[in-house]
Amino acid sequence: MSDLKIEGYEFKPGFKGMAKDTGSDQTMFKGVHWGKAMMWIFLLSDTFIFSCFLISYMKGRGSTIIDWPNPSEVFGLHVFGVDVPLLLIAIMTFVLITSSGTMALAVKYGYEKNKKMCGWLILATAIGGLTFVGMQAFEWGKLIHEGVRPWENPFGAPQFGSFFFMITGFHGTHVSIGVIFLFIYAYKTFAGHYDEGKRGWFTTMKGDYVEIEILGLYWHFVDLVWVFIFAFFYLW
Amino acid sequence: MDKTKKQEQTSTHKIGIYLWIWGLLFVLSFFSYMVDWYQFQGMLRWSLILFFMFLKAGLIMAFFMHLYWERYALVNVLLWPMTAIACFIFLMVAEFEYTVFTRFFYFVVGG
Amino acid sequence: MSEDFNDNKTIQAQSSEAISGGGSGIATDADYVRPAEVADQDLYHGHSFITKWIFCQDAKVIGVQYFLLATFTGIIGLILSWLMRLQLGFPELVPFMTAEHYYQFVTMHGMIMVVYFLTALFLGGFGNYLIPLMVGARDMVFPYLNMVSFWSFFVAVGVLLASFFVPGGPTGSGWTLYPPQAILEGTPGSGWGIMLMCISLILFVAGFTMGGLNYLITVLQARTRGMTLMRMPLTVWGIFTATVLAMLAFPALLVGALMMSLDNVLGTSFFMPTILKAGEVLEYGGGSPILFQHLFWFFGHPEVYIVALPAFGIISDLISVHARKNIFGYRMMVWAIVGIGALSFFVWAHHMYVSGMNPWFGFFFATTTLIIAVPTAMKVYNWILTLWRGNIRLNTVMLWCLGFIVTFVNGGITGIFLGNVSVDVPLSDTYFVIAHFHMVMGIAPLMVIMGAVYHWFPLVAGRFLDEKLGKWHFWLTFLGAYSIYFPMHYLGFIGVPRRYFEMYDSPYVTSAVGMNEFISLAAFIVGAAQFILIYNIIKTLKTGKPAGHNPWQACSLEWLTPTVPPEHGNWGDRLPTVHRWAYDFSVPGAKEDFITQTTPPSEVAHTKVEKT
Numbered sequence: 001m002s003d004l005k006i007e008g009y010e011f012k013p014g015f016k017g018m019a020k021d022t023g024s025d026q027t028m029f030k031g032v033h034w035g036k037a038m039m040w041i042f043l044l045s046d047t048f049i050f051s052c053f054l055i056s057y058m059k060g061r062g063s064t065i066i067d068w069p070n071p072s073e074v075f076g077l078h079v080f081g082v083d084v085p086l087l088l089i090a091i092m093t094f095v096l097i098t099s100s101g102t103m104a105l106a107v108k109y110g111y112e113k114n115k116k117m118c119g120w121l122i123l124a125t126a127i128g129g130l131t132f133v134g135m136q137a138f139e140w141g142k143l144i145h146e147g148v149r150p151w152e153n154p155f156g157a158p159q160f161g162s163f164f165f166m167i168t169g170f171h172g173t174h175v176s177i178g179v180i181f182l183f184i185y186a187y188k189t190f191a192g193h194y195d196e197g198k199r200g201w202f203t204t205m206k207g208d209y210v211e212i213e214i215l216g217l218y219w220h221f222v223d224l225v226w227v228f229i230f231a232f233f234y235l236w
Numbered sequence: 237m238d239k240t241k242k243q244e245q246t247s248t249h250k251i252g253i254y255l256w257i258w259g260l261l262f263v264l265s266f267f268s269y270m271v272d273w274y275q276f277q278g279m280l281r282w283s284l285i286l287f288f289m290f291l292k293a294g295l296i297m298a299f300f301m302h303l304y305w306e307r308y309a310l311v312n313v314l315l316w317p318m319t320a321i322a323c324f325i326f327l328m329v330a331e332f333e334y335t336v337f338t339r340f341f342y343f344v345v346g347g
Numbered sequence: 348m349s350e351d352f353n354d355n356k357t358i359q360a361q362s363s364e365a366i367s368g369g370g371s372g373i374a375t376d377a378d379y380v381r382p383a384e385v386a387d388q389d390l391y392h393g394h395s396f397i398t399k400w401i402f403c404q405d406a407k408v409i410g411v412q413y414f415l416l417a418t419f420t421g422i423i424g425l426i427l428s429w430l431m432r433l434q435l436g437f438p439e440l441v442p443f444m445t446a447e448h449y450y451q452f453v454t455m456h457g458m459i460m461v462v463y464f465l466t467a468l469f470l471g472g473f474g475n476y477l478i479p480l481m482v483g484a485r486d487m488v489f490p491y492l493n494m495v496s497f498w499s500f501f502v503a504v505g506v507l508l509a510s511f512f513v514p515g516g517p518t519g520s521g522w523t524l525y526p527p528q529a530i531l532e533g534t535p536g537s538g539w540g541i542m543l544m545c546i547s548l549i550l551f552v553a554g555f556t557m558g559g560l561n562y563l564i565t566v567l568q569a570r571t572r573g574m575t576l577m578r579m580p581l582t583v584w585g586i587f588t589a590t591v592l593a594m595l596a597f598p599a600l601l602v603g604a605l606m607m608s609l610d611n612v613l614g615t616s617f618f619m620p621t622i623l624k625a626g627e628v629l630e631y632g633g634g635s636p637i638l639f640q641h642l643f644w645f646f647g648h649p650e651v652y653i654v655a656l657p658a659f660g661i662i663s664d665l666i667s668v669h670a671r672k673n674i675f676g677y678r679m680m681v682w683a684i685v686g687i688g689a690l691s692f693f694v695w696a697h698h699m700y701v702s703g704m705n706p707w708f709g710f711f712f713a714t715t716t717l718i719i720a721v722p723t724a725m726k727v728y729n730w731i732l733t734l735w736r737g738n739i740r741l742n743t744v745m746l747w748c749l750g751f752i753v754t755f756v757n758g759g760i761t762g763i764f765l766g767n768v769s770v771d772v773p774l775s776d777t778y779f780v781i782a783h784f785h786m787v788m789g790i791a792p793l794m795v796i797m798g799a800v801y802h803w804f805p806l807v808a809g810r811f812l813d814e815k816l817g818k819w820h821f822w823l824t825f826l827g828a829y830s831i832y833f834p835m836h837y838l839g840f841i842g843v844p845r846r847y848f849e850m851y852d853s854p855y856v857t858s859a860v861g862m863n864e865f866i867s868l869a870a871f872i873v874g875a876a877q878f879i880l881i882y883n884i885i886k887t888l889k890t891g892k893p894a895g896h897n898p899w900q901a902c903s904l905e906w907l908t909p910t911v912p913p914e915h916g917n918w919g920d921r922l923p924t925v926h927r928w929a930y931d932f933s934v935p936g937a938k939e940d941f942i943t944q945t946t947p948p949s950e951v952a953h954t955k956v957e958k959t
Contacts, residue, residue, distance in 0.1 A: 008381040018308035025575045025925070026384050028567045029310045034385075034488045037310075037568050038560045041594065044314055045556060048598035051321045052645075055328050056602065056638055060617060062332030064633045065339050072272050090269045097265060101258035104300045108254065151614040151630070159633055162615035166606070203491040204391045213302075220300045224293055230265075231289035235272055235281075317595055320692035324645060327696075327708065328638075334705035335635060 004031040033210045036217070043221045046174075050225050053170065054232055057163045061236075069155030071234050074148075075139070089234050092135050093226065099128025100223040103216045110194070110212035118212065119189040125219065126182035129175050136172050140165070164233070171229060174222050178215075185215050249305075257299045264292050378947035380573040380924050388485045388569070390916055402498075404490035405915045406561075409497050410476030411807065413467055416497075420504055421464035425874050427456040436867025438849045446848040447535040450519030453846060454536075455511075457522025458544070461650065462551060463504055465792055469657035470555070470593065471500060473799060474562050474586045476807070480905035481583045483571025483923050485916050487561040496561070499554025503547045510536065510543035518544045521846060523647070526618035526639050527631070530611040541611060545604040552597045552604075562590045571904075573925035577681065578944070578959060580903045580929040581674065584681050585660020588688040589653045595692070596649035603642035610634070640702055644695040652691040654788050656684055658795040659726055662751050664929070665798050666730055668901045669745040670737030671940055673930035675729045683722035683729075690719040700768050701775045709768040716766035720759070727756055738933060738940070743817035744899075747798030750825045751791050758787025761836065776846070779839025782832045790828045797824070800880065805898045806905060809912050810891030812883050820879040827873035834862045900941045903929035907943055928959035 004011065011030070012020050021030050029037050061068055077087040106121035143164070147154045153161040188194065193207040200207065268288035271281060298304035303311055393399040403409060431452050434444050475493065479486050487493045510517040519535030520528055528534050529541050536544075566579070566587045579587075606617040610631075618639040619631035659680075667674040674680060696704060697712045730752055739745060761783040765771045774780065797820070804812050843850070843859050850859060897906040909919040923945045931942035936954035948956075 006384050009384075015308055018312060021307060021309040023575060023577065025381065025573050025578075026568075026570050028576065029313075030307060030384075032306075032310060032568065034564055034568050038489065038564050040310065040314060041560055041563055042556070044317060045559075045594045045598060048317075048321065048595050049602060051324070052599045052602035052642060055321075055324055056606065056617065056642065058325070059328045059332045059335075059635055059638045059641075062329070063335035063339065063635050065336060065343070066633060072275070086269065086272050090265075093265050093269075094262070097258070097261045100296065100300055101254065101261070104254045104258070105251070108249065108251065150609065151616065157633060158616055162609065162617055166609060166615075203489070205491075206389075217301055220296055223300075224296050227289055227292045227296070231268065231285050235268060235285045320595065323693055324641075327711075328641065330707065331637070331641065331705050332635075335637065338703075 006030060033208075033214075035205075035214050036210060039214045039217045043217060046221065050170075050228070053167050054228060057167060057232070060159045060163060061157070064157045064159055066157040068157050069153065069160050071236070074143070074155055074160075075234060086234055088135060088139055089230065092132055092139075093230055095128050095132050095135070096223050096226050099125045099132070100220055102128065103219045107213045107216040110189070110209040113195065113209065115189060115192060115195060118209075119186055122182055122186040122189060122212070122215075126179050126186060129179040129182060129219075133172060133175055133179065136168060136175075140168075167229060167233065171222070171225055174225070178219050178222055181215055182219070185212060253299060257295050260295060261292055264288050264295075268292075377952075378926070378949050380926070383572055383922070385569070387922070388488070390486055391490065392915060402494055404486070404494050406475045406479050406487040406490065406493060407807075407913065407915075407917075409487075409493055410472050410474070412497050413471030413475060413500065414473075416501060416504060417464050417468035417472055420459050420507075421468070422877075423508070424456050424459035424464055425877065427452040427459070429871060429874055431456065432867040432870040434848065436864045436870075447516070447519060449848045450521070450846070451517045451535050451540070454519050454521055454524075455507075455517050459507070460789065461522065461654065462548070463507065465654045465788075466555075466593070466650070467500060468796060469654060469792070470562065470586060470590060471497070471558060473582070473657060473661065474590065475558070476803075477582055477905060478562055478565050478586060479569075480908070480913060480917060481580050481903055481929075482566060482569065483574050483904050483918070483925060484565055484569040485918060485922070488564045488569050489557075489561050492557045493561050496554045496558035499550055499557065503550035503554060506543050506547040506550060510540050510547075513539035513543065515539050523640075523643055524607065525643075526607055526610065526636050527620065527622060530607065530619075531622070531624070531629075538611075542608060545608040545611075548604045549601055552601045555593060555597060559590045559594045562586060563594070571922045571925060574904075577678065578925055578928045581660040581663040581677070581680055581684070582657070583660070584684050585657040585663075588684050589656040592649040592656070592688050592691060593653050596646045596653070598646075599642045600646035600650075603639055603646070606642075607639065637699075637702060637704055640699050640704075641696070644698045645692075647698060648695040649688075649691045651784075651788055652687055654792050656688060658751070658792040659684060661799050662730065662748055662795050663726075663733075664901075664903065665744055665795075665802050666733050666748045667930050667932065668802070668899050669740045669742065669748065670734050671740070671932045672733055672737035673928075673932055675732035675735075676725075677928065677930065679725060680729055683725050686722045687719060690715060690722075694719055697766055697771070700771045713766055713768050717763070720763055720766070723759060727752065727759070742801075743812070743814055743821060744798050744802045746818065746821045746825075747794050747801065750821065751794035751798065754786050754794060754825075754828065755791040758783055758785075758791060762787055774839060776844055777839035778835040778843050778845055781845050782835035782839060785835075786832050790832065794825075797821070797880065802899065803905075804884070804887075805894030805911075807912055808884075808888055808891070809894055810887050811894050811898065812887050812891065816879055816883045816886075820876055820883070823876035823879070824873055827869050827876060830869035831866050831873060834866055838862060897943075900939070901929075902927075902931055902941050902943050904944055907945055927956070931956055931959075 009024065009030070011017060022028055024030075072085040075089055076083050076085045078084075079087065102121045102124040106118050106125060109117040109121060143161075148161045148164070150162050150165050152158045188198075188207065189212070192198075194209045194211065197206040197208065199205060265288075268285060271284045271288070276284060303314070391404050393403055393405070398404075400408060403412075430441070430444065431449065433441055434449055475487065478484075515536050515538050517536050518524065518529060518540035520537075520541065524541065524544065530537050566583060570576075570579075606615075609615045610617055610619055614630060616631045616634035618636050619629075619634040620636060621632040622629040663674050663680060694712055694715045696708050697716045700709055700712075730748075761779065765774060765780065765783055801812050801817055804810070838859055841858060894911065896911055899906070904923055904925070905913075907923060908914075908917055924947075925944045926947050927942065927944055929944055931937075933940045934942055934951070934954050934956045937951060937956070942951055942954070942956060
């Protein structure tokens with residue numbers, strides 16, 4: 001997303017541009033930072049992981065002859081004497097989308113080199129992620145309390161619990177890793193590592209605000225996966 | 237696609253576009269929640285779920301992940317592999333239907 | 348190529364003039380190449396022994412590390428195959444060999460050879476060493492990640508080998524690890540063994556992902572000036588496409604391994620149906636064993652091409668260099684590699700014709716399988732047409748290349764048999780299948796590895812390998828491999844099933860016994876012959892003939908480094924600038940029979956060199 005002007009190279013739009021970029025030397029993704037390209041390809045690979053999980057879930061749910069529990073009831077909450085279906089899930093979705101929005105703004109302010117704004121927004125994102133993980137832990141606790149186990153549950157097909165814990169667990173792990181990195185990046189932003197190009201602790205690569213966009217890609221991806229999980233696991 | 241022009245000053249898109257997308261995502265999430273609230277069933281439920289899901293996913297990818305502003309070379313590299321997943325999904329639907337058929341046939345009907 | 352390089356068009360016009368008339372007055376801007384888009388990579392140079400040779404961030408050292416570790420595991424796989432052949436050829440000769448041991452050896456041999464040997468060696472070994480050199484980069488784009496990739500692989504191998512020493516031993520469920528039997532009591536290693544196998548695979552996938560991201564981004568984003576995708580050597584194309592496949596296929600394996608671990612440890616029933624064991628219903632129920640097969644083969648079939656595509660690429664380069672001829676149909680070769688890669692995600696269930704899947708799938712997958720044979724056959728034609736009227740050097744490298752073409756065609760043709768449902772059903776689970784896949788993805792890639800070792804050893808070590816030993820190595824391996832696998836086709840036709848510990852008094856005995864003994868003897872010899880290479884390497888590291896710069900007179904960049912062997916950073920002060928593809932051999936009018944990729948057009952304007 002940097003200023004795209006390359007000496008001796010004339011950009012063309014659309015598919016013509018794609019053919020030209022692909023046929024040109026040095027880079028195929030013009031002006032895309034190495035780390036960003038890497039994150040995109042990694043996310044593609046990760047998409048295949050989550051797709052395989054969801055496809056397995058579909059196959060498992062479709063081929064069991066015991067009735068599948070009704071997620072609308074299982075995940076409902078009883079608040080103020082009313083049964084609200086999927087309430088917690090709705091709040092979790094709300095929190096995750098909120099954090100996605102703050103992340104998008106953090107990326108924007110990062111590119112404007114607005115250190116303060118960027119740092120606070122990353123911190124807000126991290127707190128949103130933390131809240132999400134906390135609510136997921138609450139949800140797991142509630143279900144375990146009701147007798148749902150990976151190998152059995154009182155509501156119907158035993159695969160329900162298996163897939164639920166595995167898929168949300170895997171997604172939750174992604175969120176948790178993201179939260180850890182968000183805190184680290186918030187620190188690095190406030191400390192000005194990206195302004196002065198301070199080298200990374202392990203990789204010895206120079207810091208740059210593009211790293212915030214890379215982290216942002218990861219965070220939005222986590223949100224994206226949640227969109228699919230929400231649709232397929234909770235609404236189906 | 238006259239985005240290339242735009243791309244030259246991409247580093248900072250207007251803040252408005254993010255806020256718009258943000259708001260839209262909330263609205264769409266609310267709608268998909270309403271699908272469950274009103275207990276739509278059958279094909280209606282499915283098409284609504286998928287519609288809102290793809291719309292949300294599309295918005296996140298296009299604007300939050302900046303794919304709308306990226307060049308086609310990157311966009312195509314990212315989207316074409318999904319055909320393999322689509323094929324996998326399609327075949328596994330056929331597979332679970334067959335599995336459940338055999339299960340009913342042998343276990344319930346009795347061969 | 349694209350409009351950026353239309354400077355070459357002027358060269359074309361001028362060169363034809365040059366041939367008819369005087370050859371002077373070349374415009375200097377003919378040699379113009381766009382300036383660099385990205386600043387030169389700053390590298391971390393190791394200082395101590397540990398940062399230079401152990402936790403090293405230099406892709407070349409990492410490549411050699413991968414190579415050595417993969418070879419080490421490969422030798423373990425080889426020893427396991429010896430033990431298996433000992434049992435099959437001479438049953439009851441070895442006292443400690445029980446049926447359980449046999450299955451464990453089958454499993455470990457398969458998994459080691461496919462994943463930990465061939466995949467690691469082609470992508471980790473050759474990929475790391477050759478990609479940065481061939482595309483003109485200083486190193487992989489993320490050297491630190493690259494180092495972590497190797498050490499993850501190291502831990503994965505450690506976990507895998509540890510399973511030999513845990514209670515119950517390694518898993519004995521076959522390399523496909525099919526549930527339910529993989530985690531049910533009665534299968535060897537159903538507790539610890541399968542757990543360690545799954546953990547090891549997950550570690551391997553994690554490590555490989557880090558490496559794979561490096562290979563992909565290096566090829567896509569870190570090529571040198573003038574290096575377009577269509578000027579890359581086919582080796583890079585092969586490894587690149589294989590890495591793409593790996594990035595998209597390994598997730599299915601990861602998911603399968605994870606779910607099976609959960610079935611094993613937590614007692615979930617992802618893959619476990621209701622099971623009656625000795626009249627007792629087990630706690631499992633409602634799972635789908637066939638789902639594992641789909642996940643496994645969604646990974647497993649691309650995996651075949653993860654091994655085959657680098658082999659295709661490397662062999663194309665070797666043949667071209669040693670036949671002194673440009674590769675026939677370069678673009679066709681590239682598209683064939685990419686096409687095979689894309690199609691490989693749509694053929695997986697041809698491994699499952701007899702699994703009880705939806706019977707309609709046979710039609711779909713037989714069709715796609717036969718379609719994928721088309722680009723593969725195109726590649727074979729192109730190799731042969733590259734050899735056709737070439738100025739062939741019949742050295743060891745070329746022998747390996749010829750051996751590859753023969754074994755690959757052989758294995759490919761049996762593949763067409765097995766791709767058809769009606770032919771596959773009777774041949775399923777017989778030795779015919781064993782013969783097929785060992786020919787096509789065992790021996791054929793091995794031939795490429797050997798050819799590549801003889802070809803690139805002068806670059807890595809600065810000395811030639813011994814040719815005489817090399818020829819012994821080749822002929823013993825080639826004839827021996829045929830003695831092993833050719834009779835197996837016949838064994839398959841008479842119906843000898845695979846994965847049987849012993850045939851006892853089955854009706855095949857008369858014809859199968861003698862043949863099994865013969866195969867076993869051949870296997871011992873072929874296995875032993877591989878140690879010739881190790882001896883050769885150790886011997887010539889010190890005493891071999893010094894190779895000097897570009898000993899094979901190749902055109903590609905890896906031979907054009909300022910120092911041989913190349914140093915960290917590869918290119919000294921200046922990155923090379925590329926003006927042509929890697930196959931300008933025997934160009935009419937040129938002084939020598941090769942024009943390197945860095946030769947500017949103005950220097951060869953008087954020749955008939957084509958625009959690439």
